[in-house]
Amino acid sequence: MQASLHELAQLILNGVITGTILALTGVGASLVFGIHRVANFAHGEYLTFGAYMGLVFNSGLGQNLAVSALGAVGATALLALAVHLLVLKPLRGRGLVAMSLITVGIGLMLRNVVFMVAGPQIRQYDIDQSAVFDLALVRISPGQAVAIAITVVVAPAMALFLARTPLGKSMRAVADNRDLAAVSGIDVDRIGAYVWMLAGGLAGLGGIMFAAVQGAFDPNLGFEILFLIFTTVVLGGIGSAYGALVAGLVLGLVMELSTWSGLAGGLEARFKPILAFVALIGLLLYRPQGLFGRARVL
Amino acid sequence: MSAVLLEVERLSRSFGGVAALDEASFAVDEGSITALIGPNGAGKTTAFNVISGFLKPDAGAIRFAGRRIEGLRGDLVARAGLVRAFQAPRVLTRMSVLDNMLLAGKDQPGERLSLNWLAPRRVAVRELEVHRRALDLLELVRLLPLAEAYAGTLSGGQRKLLELGRALMVEPRMILLDEPMAGVAPVLAEQLVEHIRRLRAERGVTFCVIEHDMDVVMSISDRVIVMDEGRVIAEGPPDAIQRDERVIEAYLGRFAPASAP
Amino acid sequence: MDFLNPAFWTFVAIIAGIYAVFSLGLYVQFSLAGLPNFGHVAFMAVAAYTMAILVVRYAVPMPLAAGAGLVGAILLALVLGIPTVRLRADYLAIATVAGGEIIRYLAMNLPDLTGGPIGSIGLLGPGQIALYNGDWLAFLDRLAGNLSGVVGTRVSRDAAAAILVWLLAGLLVLVLWRCERSPWGRVLKAIREDEDAVTAVGKNVFAFKMQALILGAVLAGVAGLLLALQIGVFSPEDYQPTLTFYAYLIVILGGMNRLLAIPVGAVVFSLLYSGTRLLNFFPLSLIDSGSRAFLRLFLVGFLLVLLMAVRPQGMLGNRRELLLEK
Numbered sequence: 001m002q003a004s005l006h007e008l009a010q011l012i013l014n015g016v017i018t019g020t021i022l023a024l025t026g027v028g029a030s031l032v033f034g035i036h037r038v039a040n041f042a043h044g045e046y047l048t049f050g051a052y053m054g055l056v057f058n059s060g061l062g063q064n065l066a067v068s069a070l071g072a073v074g075a076t077a078l079l080a081l082a083v084h085l086l087v088l089k090p091l092r093g094r095g096l097v098a099m100s101l102i103t104v105g106i107g108l109m110l111r112n113v114v115f116m117v118a119g120p121q122i123r124q125y126d127i128d129q130s131a132v133f134d135l136a137l138v139r140i141s142p143g144q145a146v147a148i149a150i151t152v153v154v155a156p157a158m159a160l161f162l163a164r165t166p167l168g169k170s171m172r173a174v175a176d177n178r179d180l181a182a183v184s185g186i187d188v189d190r191i192g193a194y195v196w197m198l199a200g201g202l203a204g205l206g207g208i209m210f211a212a213v214q215g216a217f218d219p220n221l222g223f224e225i226l227f228l229i230f231t232t233v234v235l236g237g238i239g240s241a242y243g244a245l246v247a248g249l250v251l252g253l254v255m256e257l258s259t260w261s262g263l264a265g266g267l268e269a270r271f272k273p274i275l276a277f278v279a280l281i282g283l284l285l286y287r288p289q290g291l292f293g294r295a296r297v298l
Numbered sequence: 299m300s301a302v303l304l305e306v307e308r309l310s311r312s313f314g315g316v317a318a319l320d321e322a323s324f325a326v327d328e329g330s331i332t333a334l335i336g337p338n339g340a341g342k343t344t345a346f347n348v349i350s351g352f353l354k355p356d357a358g359a360i361r362f363a364g365r366r367i368e369g370l371r372g373d374l375v376a377r378a379g380l381v382r383a384f385q386a387p388r389v390l391t392r393m394s395v396l397d398n399m400l401l402a403g404k405d406q407p408g409e410r411l412s413l414n415w416l417a418p419r420r421v422a423v424r425e426l427e428v429h430r431r432a433l434d435l436l437e438l439v440r441l442l443p444l445a446e447a448y449a450g451t452l453s454g455g456q457r458k459l460l461e462l463g464r465a466l467m468v469e470p471r472m473i474l475l476d477e478p479m480a481g482v483a484p485v486l487a488e489q490l491v492e493h494i495r496r497l498r499a500e501r502g503v504t505f506c507v508i509e510h511d512m513d514v515v516m517s518i519s520d521r522v523i524v525m526d527e528g529r530v531i532a533e534g535p536p537d538a539i540q541r542d543e544r545v546i547e548a549y550l551g552r553f554a555p556a557s558a559p
Numbered sequence: 560m561d562f563l564n565p566a567f568w569t570f571v572a573i574i575a576g577i578y579a580v581f582s583l584g585l586y587v588q589f590s591l592a593g594l595p596n597f598g599h600v601a602f603m604a605v606a607a608y609t610m611a612i613l614v615v616r617y618a619v620p621m622p623l624a625a626g627a628g629l630v631g632a633i634l635l636a637l638v639l640g641i642p643t644v645r646l647r648a649d650y651l652a653i654a655t656v657a658g659g660e661i662i663r664y665l666a667m668n669l670p671d672l673t674g675g676p677i678g679s680i681g682l683l684g685p686g687q688i689a690l691y692n693g694d695w696l697a698f699l700d701r702l703a704g705n706l707s708g709v710v711g712t713r714v715s716r717d718a719a720a721a722i723l724v725w726l727l728a729g730l731l732v733l734v735l736w737r738c739e740r741s742p743w744g745r746v747l748k749a750i751r752e753d754e755d756a757v758t759a760v761g762k763n764v765f766a767f768k769m770q771a772l773i774l775g776a777v778l779a780g781v782a783g784l785l786l787a788l789q790i791g792v793f794s795p796e797d798y799q800p801t802l803t804f805y806a807y808l809i810v811i812l813g814g815m816n817r818l819l820a821i822p823v824g825a826v827v828f829s830l831l832y833s834g835t836r837l838l839n840f841f842p843l844s845l846i847d848s849g850s851r852a853f854l855r856l857f858l859v860g861f862l863l864v865l866l867m868a869v870r871p872q873g874m875l876g877n878r879r880e881l882l883l884e885k
Contacts, residue, residue, distance in 0.1 A: 108860025115853040347794035376761035388756040408742030
């Protein structure tokens, strides 16, 4: 019984951590999808970029992780903005498939620049990977501690930002109904640019968190998590920031808890992504508006 | 004595809590030209969408030639002989007028991929038949000179004629026309009316027409069905409907000066 | 490998032919039926793995195993297609990417079934080397021998393979050309523009799309089998998701809906791709050969963006007939 409780607590913790990464990243991706109608296949690479920028600040410039995280967030936000202004905005209106292919191309470019510049070898941050914090029911690695610290600060800040600030509210309005927002006097273009910066920043943050939690990472980091991000976005409802927050947590928890031995032995850990995939297909088929999205005319 | 060809019984359909169709019931006789009228939002197009299989009903029954068709997929309804045209004509603009017609040909073995290779002669023979029928029908709707033109170059009225021709390719017993005169130049509108009359007289095609132009309604329909707020509020011959109080109220009632406190 | 080494170019020719077949499959799904399948490579992988497993573990004769591989591709098309074919374009792209990823993920994580990350060589378990293409190589040798007799000079095994692959590609182009011009192709063309209009004239849109998906899957399966047979051993890396986008690049290079341009596109693509191996002058010499692979992929991404931006109708396409989006 004790063992099972430990296991359960650990799984819940892992689930919350994974869930927060998905949630924060998902908020950005969902807003972008809602405002720009672009399924950003390069989004995973923004996470990768963030993780590696973190490395630059951390290992390269000797900064601690907090500063590195800030640096990574800023750098990724700028990258996202640049891509938006230079590529996506001028090419808007080419159609859903064309834009998707363009984002695939951008993703390929980004990933391979990282490969070329940083090399394919596995990397780590400058934290003591072997340390383990034993907290009664659960054990936490330093990476997880970092992720938790970030979560505790950023998640409420993000929720507050979206709920209370004019900018946050404008973003949600445009993501929900672009035309209505435009008619209400919101500068949709400017908000659109800010949303890309936000999405980029959150992706960069998600990348650092993911890299810290995993302990070791390589340039494939983002690509491997891409369709989990898509699942989060669809589950939460495209364009719904709150939806993505909830959906990310739900997805993270469900994936981790599915391996609990208390559930008739539990799912084998390696099949977790399959759960997410099945969820994605199921959602797209039966409830494409997800949990909180409006049933749009598709 | 003409039999009932289409029978709609207590058809209901809601969108997000709003009832577009509220137990609507009506019948269309075979060989008739029946008009479906009513103020905006009465549920006429929704009725067409549900009847033709493009929307599923929440409740109710639809019988076509005695057969239950509610909930049936759109293409199956068309193949059963009940063909619809759209309010805004939907022709394939990137294909030629002739190709638009050929597309609609019925029972083409060539549409089964394997048969193109296993039974090429059968495919070719049927293609020839379909081709001939297409040309005949194009001549009927007087679009033959435009057969090779891209359908995208056609005017609104011409597109409606093409849609009519295309509907005829499917060998329908009944055609649903949704505001056929809307946005059509008067000359072409007259042609459309004439086509409808002739098709009924010579080929026995039944028509159910949503129409706002009262002159057209009065002149071509045998029978008029009036809808309001998802329900059928009156049916009968055109002149009776014109005088029916309920109909007048439905169209005007909301704007009439308050006669009672 | 030297610029002038014929063996190198023969190899490029074979790969180009395989990519041509692969892209023809994508053409059917994307250009004919308007289905943006972003997980096309999964059909290749399923066919290859099915064939290899049957040959190596159950000693099934190659022709039968190859046939089973194609059946596997068809089954995947059904499983993937039935839920997703009705989806809106970008949702379809996401769903198919996810589907493809799952296949790759399964291949990597079920070592008992697929040999895991090591690939086909591990199909008989650790310590044993599994090979499946003995019959194929023998067949190629015989073919090469016959051709040598006919042509007069010695035809290498690889040259025979190249000829075979390109004959197949040519045949498939002719077949698809006819399919495109058939009533079946006509319905698909109409579906691309307006599904409701097609339904209104009595055609089952879903069925047509599924047929296109399945046909494309079979072609991808053929390409996957050929690739597996040629390289002798494969791993999930050989069927990585990027391959799907090589096919998109090839289809786009030739003009989105120009069937005949696909072989040309495949050749151009393969030349560009393999060519970067050979270019040893500055500034490319700054990048070591290991990183060249990443440079190649970078260029693929770059070309994808460039072509979609500047010339979505490709090199040979007709802008007026462009059927890009819904």
